[in-house]
Amino acid sequence: MSDYNELMGFVRETEALSQVAGRLGWDQETVMPGGAVEQRAEEHGAMASVLHARRIDPRIGGWLETAVAEDDVAAAQIRHIRRSFERAAKVPAQLASAIARETSRAHRIWAQARADEDVAAFLPALDKVLQLKREEAQAIAGRADPYDAMLDDYEPGATAAQLSAMFGAMRPRLVALRGAIRDKDPAPMLRGTFPEGEQMALTRDLALAFGYDLNNGRIDKALHPFSSGSGLDVRITTRTNVDDPFNCFYSTIHEVGHACYEQNIDRDYLLTPLGAGVSMGVHESQSRIYENQIGRSRAFTGWLFGQMKDRFGDFGIASADDFFACVNRVADGFIRTEADEVQYNLHVLLRFDLEQALVSGDLLVRDLEAAWNDRFASDFGFAVDKPSHGVLQDVHWSEGLFGYFPTYSLGNVYAGCLHTALRADVPDLDDDLARGDTSRATGWLSDKVQRHGGLYAPRDVIARASGGAPSEGPLLDYLEAKFGAIYGL
Amino acid sequence: MSDYNELMGFVRETEALSQVAGRLGWDQETVMPGGAVEQRAEEHGAMASVLHARRIDPRIGGWLETAVAEDDVAAAQIRHIRRSFERAAKVPAQLASAIARETSRAHRIWAQARADEDVAAFLPALDKVLQLKREEAQAIAGRADPYDAMLDDYEPGATAAQLSAMFGAMRPRLVALRGAIRDKDPAPMLRGTFPEGEQMALTRDLALAFGYDLNNGRIDKALHPFSSGSGLDVRITTRTNVDDPFNCFYSTIHEVGHACYEQNIDRDYLLTPLGAGVSMGVHESQSRIYENQIGRSRAFTGWLFGQMKDRFGDFGIASADDFFACVNRVADGFIRTEADEVQYNLHVLLRFDLEQALVSGDLLVRDLEAAWNDRFASDFGFAVDKPSHGVLQDVHWSEGLFGYFPTYSLGNVYAGCLHTALRADVPDLDDDLARGDTSRATGWLSDKVQRHGGLYAPRDVIARASGGAPSEGPLLDYLEAKFGAIYGL
Incomplete structure (x- = not known):
């Protein structure tokens, strides 16, 4: 299998997981039982952590070095993958998790502040x-x-x-x-x-x-x-x-x-x-x-x-x-x-x-x-x-x-x-x-x-x-x- | 963090992912649009592959060697984790994927054979x-x-x-x-x-x-x-x-x-x-x-x-x-x-x-x-x-x-x-x-x-x-x- 195909196989699996994570959001807004909120937060967190790990997986860097694009479509795929990988790789893991934590916290505080009219x-x-x-x-x-x-x-x-x-x-x-x-x-x-x-x-x-x-x-x-x-x-x-x-x-x-x-x-x-x-x-x-x-x-x-x-x-x-x-x-x-x-x-x-x-x-x-x-x-x-x-x-x-x-x-x-x-x-x-x-x-x-x-x-x-x-x-x-x-x- | 707690953190995330994979099955049988079957198969496959990789993750073996159970509940958790890890570790990866592939194929053939009354x-x-x-x-x-x-x-x-x-x-x-x-x-x-x-x-x-x-x-x-x-x-x-x-x-x-x-x-x-x-x-x-x-x-x-x-x-x-x-x-x-x-x-x-x-x-x-x-x-x-x-x-x-x-x-x-x-x-x-x-x-x-x-x-x-x-x-x-x-x- 070519490096390009290996890369695309990996990315395809990541995209499938990303669809699953998205559907979890749909489920939460439409059909989820009210009492499931806490467990759902852990499920979301677990999917996010799996997706993040895949997006910064160092194998992507290796494949990108050697993968050859044989047509415009492949070139565009590689362009997207490189952009996303390079962006993700520049953000220290600790900063990424601090952002996840603080935005989740700020979102709760915002909802309460809005209800209370308290800027x-x-x-x-x-x-x-x-x-x-x-x-x-x-x-x-x-x-x-x-x-x-x-x-x-x-x-x-x-x-x-x-x-x-x-x-x-x-x-x-x-x-x-x-x-x-x-x-x-x-x-x-x-x-x-x-x-x-x-x-x-x-x-x-x-x-x-x-x-x-x-x-x-x-x-x-x-x-x-x-x-x-x-x-x-x-x-x-x-x-x-x-x-x-x-x-x-x-x-x-x-x-x-x-x-x-x-x-x-x-x-x-x-x-x-x-x-x-x-x-x-x-x-x-x-x-x-x-x-x-x-x-x-x-x-x-x-x-x-x-x-x-x-x-x-x-x-x-x-x-x-x-x-x-x-x-x-x-x-x-x-x-x-x-x-x-x-x-x-x-x-x-x-x-x-x-x-x-x-x-x-x-x-x-x-x-x-x-x-x-x-x-x-x-x-x-x-x-x-x-x-x-x-x-x-x-x-x-x-x-x-x-x-x-x-x-x-x-x-x-x-x-x-x-x-x-x-x-x-x-x-x-x-x-x-x-x-x-x-x-x-x-x-x-x-x-x-x-x-x-x-x-x-x-x-x-x-x-x-x-x-x-x-x-x-x-x-x-x-x-x-x-x-x-x-x-x- | 103790080895036991690290192990349980990892396992907890795996259990959350397993709930997500299960809910994908619920979705398929109740609310999924008919035309989504092919994509859903890839989503299921991606979740299964993530879960399998986590279940045989060699870190589990390491944690199991050193984790200390401080009560009966912890001992029972470790017993379950050890059993599941040892079972999974004994099955060669190639055999596991052959089983996944052949049972999926056999399931389709069975459904057709049953419809055709053709043993x-x-x-x-x-x-x-x-x-x-x-x-x-x-x-x-x-x-x-x-x-x-x-x-x-x-x-x-x-x-x-x-x-x-x-x-x-x-x-x-x-x-x-x-x-x-x-x-x-x-x-x-x-x-x-x-x-x-x-x-x-x-x-x-x-x-x-x-x-x-x-x-x-x-x-x-x-x-x-x-x-x-x-x-x-x-x-x-x-x-x-x-x-x-x-x-x-x-x-x-x-x-x-x-x-x-x-x-x-x-x-x-x-x-x-x-x-x-x-x-x-x-x-x-x-x-x-x-x-x-x-x-x-x-x-x-x-x-x-x-x-x-x-x-x-x-x-x-x-x-x-x-x-x-x-x-x-x-x-x-x-x-x-x-x-x-x-x-x-x-x-x-x-x-x-x-x-x-x-x-x-x-x-x-x-x-x-x-x-x-x-x-x-x-x-x-x-x-x-x-x-x-x-x-x-x-x-x-x-x-x-x-x-x-x-x-x-x-x-x-x-x-x-x-x-x-x-x-x-x-x-x-x-x-x-x-x-x-x-x-x-x-x-x-x-x-x-x-x-x-x-x-x-x-x-x-x-x-x-x-x-x-x-x-x-x-x-x-x-x-x-x-x-x-x-x-x-």
């Missing part, structure tokens, strides 16, 4: 996590920028400088768009209650309409919607709220975007580094284009309006145009995950700037809340009323996920680029969407983006699909046109 | 598995009896000689009891259909009535009922058939017996070798005493009759006595898993004698079907009509599980001993059971057997609980009395 209770734990993650980033980056090393973990190849330029151009246009909408009459709202069983039935139809393959997946309810797994077993969750069926439907469509990416990767890459979405940004581009550019389009919402009338009767919306405005309603709010397309990126940009300043040391943890509240008031025009609506709202920093937030907005930028190219390639797409048929849209995404898995670098896969270097322009043009039409700007 | 198609695969398992047993047993080494895998300390004496004494009395019943009028049968939703609701009540803790477990449907997991997460499955609610209810009670054993083990033993049922025989003693001696007793079936009338209305049974006879109906049948209390052990004894002869070489695989059919005709008085009703009915041999069958009957023998002691300790137990209250019965079993987990050797835990060396006498006396009364013998 001060969280700050010492956050400070500890920040120090450890900075130390890790410095070990990886050497003399380069530690924040870039963090970012690289979620979005290989991206740099803070590049994203700052992109996001810097977005912010004023988004703030202006938001301000213009705020001066207009609010869009109509749904009235009535929407039985949960009917929501789940329609959510299943929506998942199928977007190409989700239930033969390689399943839909369950969970507290937070997520997609889990790669390859032949990619499961999603959603949630229901009798007052707010859109939360269920658009959570489902969002997760279906993530899940279809994983389901549609070339089967030759199954259980290899190429067999998973290439980055968080590209992943988010798929979930967001499914959810927003397709799922919240005038054409598709026209079809959805009919489906909802058939199932729920009258719910206070008179026309398909009103329904379109209702689905895309822009309203004041504190919470990122509940934000509309216009305001979502403003929430992300705030976090991106603050976490960069935390990592560089320009912002001290003790000044974080004030900085958050100042920036929020400046972009949104009103004040944060309590910490759970502000600096304590997101789980990410407690878990040490510095560098993760910007991938959300990068995903939206990528979705904008892909959407423009898709519309150019399929000019009559709205005829399909108006019938609830997404197959040409999702087929285009599958062919241009999803099937490649990790074969190309994140920016490259978007550039190849959209015909040029990614930029924020298409997203902003799309938002201004869409919301300009809805609000008569 | 000849299965025999070469069976022969290969038999040779490999014999080789493994010889590696473990050295100059001792290879069948005993197989048996020891499921029932530590048991020997074929001991079981042959026990089972030899059972066979004539069971054949005679069966013959006497056959001459009598058959017991009444259920009539009607029993909606599956109502069956599942009652099955849940039954599980709770027998002490199953849903905070550390859950009940799902699966093709075959099973119990899965140890400690804080012990799940069961059952099945429904609109014509046959007893199949659902008694499968549930049986699996609850297994599950309560795992749930009720002393929590100090969580994720250690003492934290699981000590042997297949003792496990089966719990499932069978729940199912039969308690669940099919005149007193408990009186309560169940009322529950079923409340839920299903009239189903053609006039009185509680008729219902008791119906639940305990003895009828001709080919299939072990569907057999009543009287005939079940005759099915097992047949397999025990045949598999011993296969392992010793006294019986050749090519003569197996004829030997099966002869023995069946002799004990049951009628002829096997097709291979799926005879030699191809069970999965065990295809999976290399030689030595497993006798633990079923040993479990019944143990249940007989425990039942006699339980009745002596709680003379008015029937008053409880007639109200559907099993708490004194299951509490006694929890205290006398279940909580000890792997602390005592299998025969010892039964002897301590029942006050003497286990023998077949109590089981046979119980069966003759119970069925004598039902059939007026």
Whole structure:
């Protein structure tokens, strides 16, 4: 057996174990008995320790020295393996286990602090996590920028400088768009209650309409919607709220975007580094284009309006145009995950700037809340009323996920680029969407983006699909046109 | 940290991984998407390979040389670890992987052969598995009896000689009891259909009535009922058939017996070798005493009759006595898993004698079907009509599980001993059971057997609980009395 094949055999087994560990997470959020929490923590810990040991196994270094790539696919596999091995090898074992321990602790403290609206209770734990993650980033980056090393973990190849330029151009246009909408009459709202069983039935139809393959997946309810797994077993969750069926439907469509990416990767890459979405940004581009550019389009919402009338009767919306405005309603709010397309990126940009300043040391943890509240008031025009609506709202920093937030907005930028190219390639797409048929849209995404898995670098896969270097322009043009039409700007 | 503590830390992580691997099996039988089979096989393989490597990890040998047991519990832990390590270390890696490969292959061939009623198609695969398992047993047993080494895998300390004496004494009395019943009028049968939703609701009540803790477990449907997991997460499955609610209810009670054993083990033993049922025989003693001696007793079936009338209305049974006879109906049948209390052990004894002869070489695989059919005709008085009703009915041999069958009957023998002691300790137990209250019965079993987990050797835990060396006498006396009364013998 060649060194390359030996290496791939080892890596394939690691990927299989990683799928098992991921499914343990799915189980915990959907079907696990409540009393199993303590034991589950040990099971998670044992899997994490097995996976970590395999990822830094010195045999990988040996194989990498001698393995020969005979084609582009093999070269890409080796590139992924080398990157992951070298990153892992640079982090001392003691630091890795301190990070695991302190993030687990900080996560518990954060949850309690959020419940208690007590920022001060969280700050010492956050400070500890920040120090450890900075130390890790410095070990990886050497003399380069530690924040870039963090970012690289979620979005290989991206740099803070590049994203700052992109996001810097977005912010004023988004703030202006938001301000213009705020001066207009609010869009109509749904009235009535929407039985949960009917929501789940329609959510299943929506998942199928977007190409989700239930033969390689399943839909369950969970507290937070997520997609889990790669390859032949990619499961999603959603949630229901009798007052707010859109939360269920658009959570489902969002997760279906993530899940279809994983389901549609070339089967030759199954259980290899190429067999998973290439980055968080590209992943988010798929979930967001499914959810927003397709799922919240005038054409598709026209079809959805009919489906909802058939199932729920009258719910206070008179026309398909009103329904379109209702689905895309822009309203004041504190919470990122509940934000509309216009305001979502403003929430992300705030976090991106603050976490960069935390990592560089320009912002001290003790000044974080004030900085958050100042920036929020400046972009949104009103004040944060309590910490759970502000600096304590997101789980990410407690878990040490510095560098993760910007991938959300990068995903939206990528979705904008892909959407423009898709519309150019399929000019009559709205005829399909108006019938609830997404197959040409999702087929285009599958062919241009999803099937490649990790074969190309994140920016490259978007550039190849959209015909040029990614930029924020298409997203902003799309938002201004869409919301300009809805609000008569 | 002491060597003992280091050893236990390592073993604890292995036990946690083993729980994860087991839950992967649960997932596959209950919630896995159909298209995930291939990937799942790789995931199972990866977990098995991780677990195997840990079980033969040479560090265990080192720790065992120096670890000091400071109490009985530690001594028992070390005894289990040493036994498992020494067994695993005696089997060459190549042989272990050949067994994994060939049993997986033989299992597929068996399933097809059973569907095709084609014994000849299965025999070469069976022969290969038999040779490999014999080789493994010889590696473990050295100059001792290879069948005993197989048996020891499921029932530590048991020997074929001991079981042959026990089972030899059972066979004539069971054949005679069966013959006497056959001459009598058959017991009444259920009539009607029993909606599956109502069956599942009652099955849940039954599980709770027998002490199953849903905070550390859950009940799902699966093709075959099973119990899965140890400690804080012990799940069961059952099945429904609109014509046959007893199949659902008694499968549930049986699996609850297994599950309560795992749930009720002393929590100090969580994720250690003492934290699981000590042997297949003792496990089966719990499932069978729940199912039969308690669940099919005149007193408990009186309560169940009322529950079923409340839920299903009239189903053609006039009185509680008729219902008791119906639940305990003895009828001709080919299939072990569907057999009543009287005939079940005759099915097992047949397999025990045949598999011993296969392992010793006294019986050749090519003569197996004829030997099966002869023995069946002799004990049951009628002829096997097709291979799926005879030699191809069970999965065990295809999976290399030689030595497993006798633990079923040993479990019944143990249940007989425990039942006699339980009745002596709680003379008015029937008053409880007639109200559907099993708490004194299951509490006694929890205290006398279940909580000890792997602390005592299998025969010892039964002897301590029942006050003497286990023998077949109590089981046979119980069966003759119970069925004598039902059939007026």
